[in-house]
Amino acid sequence: MTQPLNPPARLLMGPGPINVDPRVLRAMATPLVGQFDPWMTDAMTDTMKLYRSVFHTDNEQTFLVDGTSRAGIEAALVSLLEPGDRVLVPVFGRFGGLLQEIASRCGAAVHLIETPWGTVFEPEAIETAIRVVRPKVVAIVHGDTSTTMCQPLAEVGKICRREGVLLYVDATASLGGNEFAVDDWCVDVATAGLQKCLGGPSGSAPITMSEAAVSVVQARRHVEAGIRASTDAATGTRIGSNYLDLAQIIDYWGPRRLNHHTEAATMLYAARECARILLAEGLDHAVARHRLHGEAMLAGLRGLGLTPYGDPRHRMNNVIGALIPSGIDGETVRAAMLDDFGIEIGTSFGPLHGVIWRIGVMGHNARRDAVLTTLAALEQVLRGCGAPVAGGSGVGAALEVYS
Amino acid sequence: MTQPLNPPARLLMGPGPINVDPRVLRAMATPLVGQFDPWMTDAMTDTMKLYRSVFHTDNEQTFLVDGTSRAGIEAALVSLLEPGDRVLVPVFGRFGGLLQEIASRCGAAVHLIETPWGTVFEPEAIETAIRVVRPKVVAIVHGDTSTTMCQPLAEVGKICRREGVLLYVDATASLGGNEFAVDDWCVDVATAGLQKCLGGPSGSAPITMSEAAVSVVQARRHVEAGIRASTDAATGTRIGSNYLDLAQIIDYWGPRRLNHHTEAATMLYAARECARILLAEGLDHAVARHRLHGEAMLAGLRGLGLTPYGDPRHRMNNVIGALIPSGIDGETVRAAMLDDFGIEIGTSFGPLHGVIWRIGVMGHNARRDAVLTTLAALEQVLRGCGAPVAGGSGVGAALEVYS
Numbered sequence: 001m002t003q004p005l006n007p008p009a010r011l012l013m014g015p016g017p018i019n020v021d022p023r024v025l026r027a028m029a030t031p032l033v034g035q036f037d038p039w040m041t042d043a044m045t046d047t048m049k050l051y052r053s054v055f056h057t058d059n060e061q062t063f064l065v066d067g068t069s070r071a072g073i074e075a076a077l078v079s080l081l082e083p084g085d086r087v088l089v090p091v092f093g094r095f096g097g098l099l100q101e102i103a104s105r106c107g108a109a110v111h112l113i114e115t116p117w118g119t120v121f122e123p124e125a126i127e128t129a130i131r132v133v134r135p136k137v138v139a140i141v142h143g144d145t146s147t148t149m150c151q152p153l154a155e156v157g158k159i160c161r162r163e164g165v166l167l168y169v170d171a172t173a174s175l176g177g178n179e180f181a182v183d184d185w186c187v188d189v190a191t192a193g194l195q196k197c198l199g200g201p202s203g204s205a206p207i208t209m210s211e212a213a214v215s216v217v218q219a220r221r222h223v224e225a226g227i228r229a230s231t232d233a234a235t236g237t238r239i240g241s242n243y244l245d246l247a248q249i250i251d252y253w254g255p256r257r258l259n260h261h262t263e264a265a266t267m268l269y270a271a272r273e274c275a276r277i278l279l280a281e282g283l284d285h286a287v288a289r290h291r292l293h294g295e296a297m298l299a300g301l302r303g304l305g306l307t308p309y310g311d312p313r314h315r316m317n318n319v320i321g322a323l324i325p326s327g328i329d330g331e332t333v334r335a336a337m338l339d340d341f342g343i344e345i346g347t348s349f350g351p352l353h354g355v356i357w358r359i360g361v362m363g364h365n366a367r368r369d370a371v372l373t374t375l376a377a378l379e380q381v382l383r384g385c386g387a388p389v390a391g392g393s394g395v396g397a398a399l400e401v402y403s
Numbered sequence: 404m405t406q407p408l409n410p411p412a413r414l415l416m417g418p419g420p421i422n423v424d425p426r427v428l429r430a431m432a433t434p435l436v437g438q439f440d441p442w443m444t445d446a447m448t449d450t451m452k453l454y455r456s457v458f459h460t461d462n463e464q465t466f467l468v469d470g471t472s473r474a475g476i477e478a479a480l481v482s483l484l485e486p487g488d489r490v491l492v493p494v495f496g497r498f499g500g501l502l503q504e505i506a507s508r509c510g511a512a513v514h515l516i517e518t519p520w521g522t523v524f525e526p527e528a529i530e531t532a533i534r535v536v537r538p539k540v541v542a543i544v545h546g547d548t549s550t551t552m553c554q555p556l557a558e559v560g561k562i563c564r565r566e567g568v569l570l571y572v573d574a575t576a577s578l579g580g581n582e583f584a585v586d587d588w589c590v591d592v593a594t595a596g597l598q599k600c601l602g603g604p605s606g607s608a609p610i611t612m613s614e615a616a617v618s619v620v621q622a623r624r625h626v627e628a629g630i631r632a633s634t635d636a637a638t639g640t641r642i643g644s645n646y647l648d649l650a651q652i653i654d655y656w657g658p659r660r661l662n663h664h665t666e667a668a669t670m671l672y673a674a675r676e677c678a679r680i681l682l683a684e685g686l687d688h689a690v691a692r693h694r695l696h697g698e699a700m701l702a703g704l705r706g707l708g709l710t711p712y713g714d715p716r717h718r719m720n721n722v723i724g725a726l727i728p729s730g731i732d733g734e735t736v737r738a739a740m741l742d743d744f745g746i747e748i749g750t751s752f753g754p755l756h757g758v759i760w761r762i763g764v765m766g767h768n769a770r771r772d773a774v775l776t777t778l779a780a781l782e783q784v785l786r787g788c789g790a791p792v793a794g795g796s797g798v799g800a801a802l803e804v805y806s
C-alpha cells in the first residue's frame with residue numbers, strides 16, 4: 001500500500017526550485033470553482049493585473065501558460081517564429097542554448113552569437129549581429145543560472161526597437177530578484193516561472209506580450225474547429241502547436257473566454273499568491289532583499305576561502321557561483337550537505353559540471369537565517385573534506401555584510 | 404491591496420473540473436524537495452508504478468506530462484506523428500475534433516471518419532477505414548464529454564494491432580470512472596488528466612506508452628544540446644516540440660534523469676495522491692461507484708421529466724447528458740443552479756450548445772449526497788422556470804436506484 005507523501009526536511013539553496021513560501025503552499029490547497037465561474041474568471045483577470053506589476057508593464061496581454069517555465073519559452077518562440085524566420089540568439093550559458101534548441105524546432109533559421117561562459121554581451125556585439133543577420137526576433141536569457149550571469153538588457157531593448165526587431169527574454173531565473181522592466185527596456189515578450197525568486201513551485205509560466213508581439217501572433221490566428229465562429233477567419237501561417245498557441249490562449253484569457261485548455265486552477269492559485277506576496281512586499285524591496293542576501297552569501301563563500309565564478313559586475317543577485325577548490329570533490333560536498341544538514345546546493349551543466357557549485361538565495365529563502373545556516377554547514381563539510389577553513393570564517397564574513 | 408483567495412462554496416457537477424478530493428488538496432501543500440533529490444526521484448518512480456495500475460498496463464514508460472490533459476494529447480501526437488504521416492481520427496464529438504486539430508498542426512495527413520453526435524463507431528467502420536487509409540496511427544477519444552458517449556475500444560485495439568497500426572486513446576474524461584485496460588485492449592498510447600474521475604485539479608497529464616510506441620518515439624530521439632553525451636547520436640526526424648518531446652521526457656523520468664523541464668512537483672504530488680486514493684479504493688470499485696451514481700443521476704433526471712441524450716448503450720458512467728426541455732432556457736437554469744444553490748452543471752459545445760445539459764458525477768463527487776442534492780436543487784429551479792415537476796420526483800427516482 002502506497003503511503004501518504006512524507007518528504008524529508010530540506011533547505012533548498014540550489015539554483016531552484018527552492019522552498020515554496022508556506023503561504024503559497026496553503027493557497028494551493030484552496031478548493032476549485034468551475035473554469036468559467038465568474039469568480040474564477042475574475043481571479044484570472046486579477047492575476048493578469050498582478051503580473052503586469054511584476055513585469056513592470058502596461059501590456060494588456062499578460063497571463064499564464066499552463067506548464068513549466070520551459071512551456072512559456074516554447075509558447076513564445078513557436079507563436080512568434082514561423083518556419084524560415086531568422087532569429088538571433090546570443091548565448092552566454094546553457095539556457096541560451098535551450099533557446100537555440102527550441103527556436104530551431106520551430107523551424108526558424110537560428111543565428112548564434114556566443115560569449116565565453118562567465119561573461120555577458122556588450123550591447124554593441126548584439127547590435128552588430130542584428131545588422132548582419134536582420135532577424136525577426138532576438139531571443140536572449142536575462143539571468144542564466146548555469147553561469148549565474150545576468151545580461152543587462154536596457155540598451156539591448158532600445159537597439160531592438162530601433163532596428164525593428166522583436167525582443168524575447170527568458171526571465172525565469174531573474175524575475176522578482178533582479179531589476180526587470182519590460183516597458184522601460186522595450187522587451188516585447190518575456191516569460192518566467194514561479195520556482196525561483198517568486199517563491200512558488202514549478203508548473204506555471206507567467207508571460208507578457210507587447211502590442212507589436214500580439215500583432216505578430218494574431219496574424220497567425222487559427223481558432224480551432226469546434227469552437228470557431230463564422231467571424232473567426234483563419235489568417236497567416238498556422239502556429240505549429242495547439243497547446244502553446246498564444247493566439248488561442250489570448251482568446252481563452254480574454255473577454256470571449258474561448259475554450260482552450262482547462263485552466264490548471266491550483267497553479268493559477270499559486271501564481272496569484274506568489275505575485276500577491278511579492279507586490280505586498282514591494283518589488284523594489286524584494287530586489288534589494290535578494291541583492292543583500294546574495295552579497296552576504298558571496299562574502300561568506302569568500303570567507304570560506306572559495307573563489308567566486310564569473311564577471312563580478314554581472315552577477316545575478318540570487319544565484320552565486322563558486323569554484324570548487326582543487327582537491328575537493330564537488331559531489332562529495334553536495335552529498336554531505338544534503339545527508340548531514342538537509343541542505344541542497346547545486347553544481348552546473350556542461351563545462352561547469354563539477355567545476356562550480358551554484359548556491360541560490362532566492363524567493364522565500366532569500367533570508368538571513370538561510371544564508372547563515374548554509375554557510376555554517378558548508379564550513380563543517382569543507383573541513384571534513386580536508387579544506388583548511390578557519391572556524392566562523394564564512395558566517396563571520398556574511399555577518400559583516402549584514403551589520 | 405489584493406486579498407488572499409476566498410472562493411465561493413461550489414458543488415461542481417459539470418463535465419469537469421470537479422471538486423478536488425480534500426486529501427489531494429492537502430497533498431499539494433506538501434513542501435518541495437530538489438528535483439534530483441533521491442526522495443524526489445523515488446517519488447517519481449513510485450508515481451510511474453501507481454499509474455501503471457491505474458492504466459491497467461505493464462508499460463515501463465508510464466509517467467506524467469507537465470501540463471493539462473491537452474498537453475498530454477499533443478505530446479503523444481507530436482512525438483508519434485512525423486509531417487506527412489497518415490493518421491485516422493474517428494470523430495464522435497468535440498474532442499475527436501481536437502485530436503484532428505492537434506494532429507493536423509503536427510503536419511500529419513489527417514483522415515476523418517465521423518458518426519453522428521450521440522452515437523459511437525462500430526469497430527467494423529474503423530477497420531474499413533484503416534484498410535482504405537493505411538494510417539500509421541489511429542487517434543480516438545474514449546469518453547467524449549461533449550456528447551457523453553463512451554467508445555468501446557477492446558475490438559478496435561485488436562484490429563489496430565492486427566493491421567500494424569498504433570492506437571492512441573485520449574482517456575482524459577473516462578479514466579478511473581469507466582473500465583479502461585491499456586494492455587488488454589492493445590492501446591499503444593493513452594493520456595489522461597486529473598480533473599475528471601481521478602478527483603484532482605487540471606495541470607498534470609498521465610501518459611502510458613507501449614514498447615511499439617516507445618520504439619517509434621526513440622527513433623526520433625534528439626537529445627538537446629547542452630546535456631547531450633557523445634553517445635547520444637541523433638536519429639530520425641526531430642520531434643517538432645521540445646517541451647512535449649516524449650523521447651526527452653522518457654530520459655528525464657528514466658535512470659539517466661537527463662535534465663529537461665523542472666518537474667512541477669506540486670502537480671506530481673497531486674497526481675500521486677489521486678492514484679493512491681483510487682488504488683486504495685480499488686479500481687473496479689471506483690468504476691462501479693461511478694456507474695451506480697451515474698445511474699442514480701440518470702434515473703433522477705428522468706424522474707424530473709428530462710430526456711437523456713444519446714445512445715443509452717454507450718453512455719459514459721460519469722457524465723449524463725439531458726435534453727433541455729422546449730420552453731426552458733438552459734442558461735437561465737444553469738445560472739439559477741449556481742446563484743441559488745452553488746451548484747455548477749454544464750451545457751455543451753457546437754451543435755449541442757444550449758441543447759443539452761451535461762451533469763457530471765465523478766471523482767470525489769460520485770457520491771449519493773452530491774447526486775441527491777443536485778436533483779433536489781434542479782427540481783426547484785425547473786419548477787421556478789415553469790416546468791411541471793412533481794415534488795420529489797427526481798430524488799425519489801434516484802433513491803430507487805440506491806435501494
